[in-house]
Amino acid sequence: MFKPFIATYLCVAKMKTAEKHSIKISAEEKIKCSARELFTQKGFAATKTRDIAEKAGINLALLNYYFRSKQKLYELIMEENMIAFRTGIVRLFGDTAMEMEEKIEKIVEYYIDAFLANRDLPAFIISIIHTHQHTPVPDNKFYISIGNAQKVFLEQIKKHLQKKGINAIHPAHVITNLMSLIFFPFTSSTMLKSRAGLNENDFIILMQERKKLIPIWIMSMMETTINSKNIKK
Amino acid sequence: MFKPFIATYLCVAKMKTAEKHSIKISAEEKIKCSARELFTQKGFAATKTRDIAEKAGINLALLNYYFRSKQKLYELIMEENMIAFRTGIVRLFGDTAMEMEEKIEKIVEYYIDAFLANRDLPAFIISIIHTHQHTPVPDNKFYISIGNAQKVFLEQIKKHLQKKGINAIHPAHVITNLMSLIFFPFTSSTMLKSRAGLNENDFIILMQERKKLIPIWIMSMMETTINSKNIKK
DNA sequence: GTCTATATTCTGATAGAC
DNA sequence: GTCTATCAGAATATAGAC
Numbered sequence: 001m002f003k004p005f006i007a008t009y010l011c012v013a014k015m016k017t018a019e020k021h022s023i024k025i026s027a028e029e030k031i032k033c034s035a036r037e038l039f040t041q042k043g044f045a046a047t048k049t050r051d052i053a054e055k056a057g058i059n060l061a062l063l064n065y066y067f068r069s070k071q072k073l074y075e076l077i078m079e080e081n082m083i084a085f086r087t088g089i090v091r092l093f094g095d096t097a098m099e100m101e102e103k104i105e106k107i108v109e110y111y112i113d114a115f116l117a118n119r120d121l122p123a124f125i126i127s128i129i130h131t132h133q134h135t136p137v138p139d140n141k142f143y144i145s146i147g148n149a150q151k152v153f154l155e156q157i158k159k160h161l162q163k164k165g166i167n168a169i170h171p172a173h174v175i176t177n178l179m180s181l182i183f184f185p186f187t188s189s190t191m192l193k194s195r196a197g198l199n200e201n202d203f204i205i206l207m208q209e210r211k212k213l214i215p216i217w218i219m220s221m222m223e224t225t226i227n228s229k230n231i232k233k
Numbered sequence: 234m235f236k237p238f239i240a241t242y243l244c245v246a247k248m249k250t251a252e253k254h255s256i257k258i259s260a261e262e263k264i265k266c267s268a269r270e271l272f273t274q275k276g277f278a279a280t281k282t283r284d285i286a287e288k289a290g291i292n293l294a295l296l297n298y299y300f301r302s303k304q305k306l307y308e309l310i311m312e313e314n315m316i317a318f319r320t321g322i323v324r325l326f327g328d329t330a331m332e333m334e335e336k337i338e339k340i341v342e343y344y345i346d347a348f349l350a351n352r353d354l355p356a357f358i359i360s361i362i363h364t365h366q367h368t369p370v371p372d373n374k375f376y377i378s379i380g381n382a383q384k385v386f387l388e389q390i391k392k393h394l395q396k397k398g399i400n401a402i403h404p405a406h407v408i409t410n411l412m413s414l415i416f417f418p419f420t421s422s423t424m425l426k427s428r429a430g431l432n433e434n435d436f437i438i439l440m441q442e443r444k445k446l447i448p449i450w451i452m453s454m455m456e457t458t459i460n461s462k463n464i465k466k
Numbered sequence: 467g468t469c470t471a472t473a474t475t476c477t478g479a480t481a482g483a484c
Numbered sequence: 485g486t487c488t489a490t491c492a493g494a495a496t497a498t499a500g501a502c
Contacts, residue, residue, distance in 0.1 A: 027467075041367050045279035049496060059469055064497055066467095123363040126420045130356040133423045134274050150428045169446065172429040172439060176418050177450070184413035187359045190366045195383045196405040202464045206405060209459060213402065217410070217454050224449055226442060231435045260485075282478060292487055297479055299485095473498070480491075 009080075009118070012037055012055060028066045030056040032076070039077045040120040043127060044070075078128065084114055085125050086146055094149030100156040101219065104178065108214045111182045112207055122186040150175075158233065160222060167225040170233055177221055181214045242313075242351065245270055245288060261299045263289040265309075272310045273353040276360060277303075311361070317347055318358050319379055327382030333389040334452065337411065341447045344415045345440055355419040383408075391466065393455060400458040403466055410454055414447045 012033050015025050034056035038047045049070050053060040067073040088110045092103060115122050154171055161168040185192060189203055198206070245266050248258050267288035271280045282303050286293040300306040321343045325336060348355050387404055394401040418425060422436055431439070 042364075043276065043279070045276070048494090050494095060496090061470085061498080062468065068497095070496065120363075123359065126356065126359060129421050129424050130353075131275070133352075154429065170439060170442070172425060172431060173443070173446065175429065176421075176425055176439075177414060179421065180413040180417035181410060184417050185409050188362050188409075188412065191362050192405060192409060196387065196408065198405060198464070205464055206403060206409075209403070210406070213406065213457060213459060216457055217450075220453050220457075221450050224446060224453075226446060231431070231438055281476085283476095293478090294480075294488085295486065301479095303478065467502105469500105469502075471499085471501100474496085476493105476495075478491105478493085481489090482487105483489100484485105484487075 009033075009036065027056070027058050027062055030058055031063055031066060031073075035073050036077050036080070037120075039074055040081060040118070040124045043124075044074050047074075081121060081124055082128070084118070084121060088114065089146050090149045093153040094147065096152055100153075100160055101215070103153065103156070104218055105215045107178065108182060109211050112211050115182070115186045116204065116207060119186060119189070122183045126183065126187060157222075161233075164222070164225055167227065168233075169222070169224055169226055170231055174218065174222060178214070178218055181210070181217065185210070242266075242269065260289070260291050260295050263291055264296055264299060264306075268306050269310050269313070270353075272307055273314060273351070273357045276357075277307050314354060314357055315361070317351070317354060321347065322379050323382045326386040327380065329385055333386075333393055334448070336386065336389070337451055338448045340411065341415060342444050345444050348415070348419045349437065349440060352419060352422070355416045359416065359420060390455075394466075397455075397458055400460065401466075402455070402457055402459055403464055407451065407455060411447070411451055414443070414450065418443070 010025075010029065010033050015030060015033055018025060031052060034052045035047075038052055038055065049063055050060055052073075053063055063070075063073065067076070088107065092098075092107050092110060095103065098106070154175065157171045157174050161171060161174075185207065193199065193203055243258075243262065243266050248263060248266055251258060264285060267285045268280075271285055271288065282296055283293055285306075286296055296303075296306065300309070321340065325331075325340050325343060328336065331339070387408065390404045390407050394404060394407075418440065426432065426436055
């Protein structure tokens, strides 16, 4: 089982700890860490180059020296973030050897681990996807090319649902539900915690529990039938 | 049954159609419509006052004449958006007379209708909630005060789960799942459509189907049991 | 490579004519 | 109420010293 790509990232806090132990971190890396945290939390427009420089503890001019422009730096961070998202899809969704049920378990585990390691990633990804609904940018680096990985997984779901006959739910519901149950809790953790009276540790336990629960839920959802409408399946 | 508050909003497209039929729309309203669409789609920092003015077909100075500042205008729009979200919670979650199962059905119907009428609202709400995870702003107008409405609903869920004994899932899972299944599809509709090969009409049909499906799914999820961990329930 | 100082562009807001 | 013109400050980017 491969580790979430994102978990290996160096964050600003770890960087500062390292420097206390006289471990030198290059200015380039300091800038990248700060930029990653700020861009992922606040997005492109709300993040100021001065904030990145200040957080990194370096001079503003160095940012342009290493990365030419704010835009270029952002594209770099975005690409890294989207790779973390895409890696799971390509490697897991597209695996032709793995059975559907096991695949669901692996997907849930992969993403929950990745998001626990980088809490702001889900909101960032949602924001990117949502932005593209208004400004479509096909065929460039922002577009998440995943080949036919999704199709492989979708076919497996379709096949499974065909046993239920024409009253089975649309396969799109299954994929949607899977992603919903994984993503959403991370984007609304404060609300969840304050409203259900939970602390940070409770939240982590709940997310760990979901690794086992979501696959069970997804499987049971596929038992549901509905009067079919005219959508191609 | 009350209609989604948001559905009554005037959008820029409708405004232009109205003007073709010689119906006059005030400049103030034009600005507000444009601002609502842009702020909801792109957020505060990415939206420029010049863009709002251009979209509204009025002069930049008028924006400040009517609303004093970009910040004030944003707060107005945000308040309206959050009311649409909060209204459902306060009126439905907090209803002590309604049974849990019926309540779930009403909540799903209310939010899906509201989000079909204003597609960008879910992403906006998620963005606001997420932003507050980094910059908490208690006790001000941004904070979504919902009183004890959520508690009422949470207690109903707790009571229902108690029949399953100590191995029942935590009530927070149920609320989380409910909101996840409602919100997420709207924030990722482009991805959903492109990956499952659906068009806009298919998407709407799927969302309509979900009004019936989500309550069924939520009820069946509550049948799931798990080895209890030490979170207070 | 890293800094200070500065140029340049962008953006929110206002003054004042009509 | 609505516009044109303009200002003041913010934000990105660069020049040039060390």
